Amino acid sequence: MLIRLDNTELAQCTVWGLQRYMRKLNGNWKGHHYHNSLSFQERVAEEAEGLAAEWAVAKYYNLPFDPETSNEHYKQKADVGNAIEVRWSKWNDGHLIVYEYDRKSDIAVLVIGKSPTYTIKGWIPVAVAQKERYRHATQPTWWVAQHHLQPIENLKASNYASAIN
Numbered sequence: 001m002l003i004r005l006d007n008t009e010l011a012q013c014t015v016w017g018l019q020r021y022m023r024k025l026n027g028n029w030k031g032h033h034y035h036n037s038l039s040f041q042e043r044v045a046e047e048a049e050g051l052a053a054e055w056a057v058a059k060y061y062n063l064p065f066d067p068e069t070s071n072e073h074y075k076q077k078a079d080v081g082n083a084i085e086v087r088w089s090k091w092n093d094g095h096l097i098v099y100e101y102d103r104k105s106d107i108a109v110l111v112i113g114k115s116p117t118y119t120i121k122g123w124i125p126v127a128v129a130q131k132e133r134y135r136h137a138t139q140p141t142w143w144v145a146q147h148h149l150q151p152i153e154n155l156k157a158s159n160y161a162s163a164i165n
Contacts, residue, residue, distance in 0.1 A: 001120040001152050003056035010052060010115050016067035017048030053088035053111035054079045056118040060152065061164050083107055083163035085126065090114050095143040096121075098129040107163040110149060122149025125160060 005013075021044050038046065051067045057080045058065035065080065079086040085106040087096050096110035104127040111118050124144055134142040156164060 001060060003059050003118050003120065005052055005055055005059075005116050005118070007116070009055055010048075012067050013051040013055065013115075014044075014048040017046075017051050018044050019068075020047045020051070049090065049114060050086070050088045052115055053113075053118055054086045056111055057084060057086050057109055057120060060120055063165060078103075078106060078163070080109075081164045084109055084123075086111060088112070088118075093146065095145055096124065096129065096149060098126055098134075098142040098144065100130075100140050102126045102130075104130065107155065107160050108144075109152065109155075110144075110146065120152045121146050122151055123155050123160075124149050 021040075055065045055067065061081060063081055078084050083103070083106045085102060085108045087098075087108055087110050089095065089097075089110065089112050092112055094110070094112050096108055098108055102108070106126045107123050108126050108129055109123045110121040112121055113119050129142050129144050131142070134144050134148075136143050150158070155161065
């Protein structure tokens with residue numbers, strides 16, 4: 001499913017992406033970052049793209065999205081809806097990556113692309129994604145290939161529909 005964000009939405013993601021990254025630098029975030037070769041600007045852009053991916057999923061479900069609120073509740077609440085954790089990759093064949101601190105009750109959704117156009121590739125319950133078969137060999141993460149994801153169109157009619165709203 002292809003979703004396009006406008007320039008106003010992208011600008012807000014950039015502003016709040018910078019804020020999110022500054023909070024991480026100041027130690028107000030517990031988690032891992034495995035791409036240590038990225039520059040400051042690349043990390044800010046990565047945060048902005050992640051926020052844009054969240055907004056794309058919210059747009060798909062016609063749900064409100066506020067990148068400032070998303071920052072305030074970072075890792076405390078779902079990214080979108082009641083229980084949707086959005087993961088972004090710039091790679092067309094990118095994996096959905098789940099972390100040990102992710103809530104097992106959430107649904108993880110993979111979005112690929114870069115501004116202004118994003119593609120929602122699919123979803124999987126976090127509890128399913130954290131199975132041994134997806135475990136990364138050298139990181140405390142789980143990597144789920146796109147062909148293991150359910151189509152996003154199926155989430156609303158699934159047993160996990162309450163994750164939306």
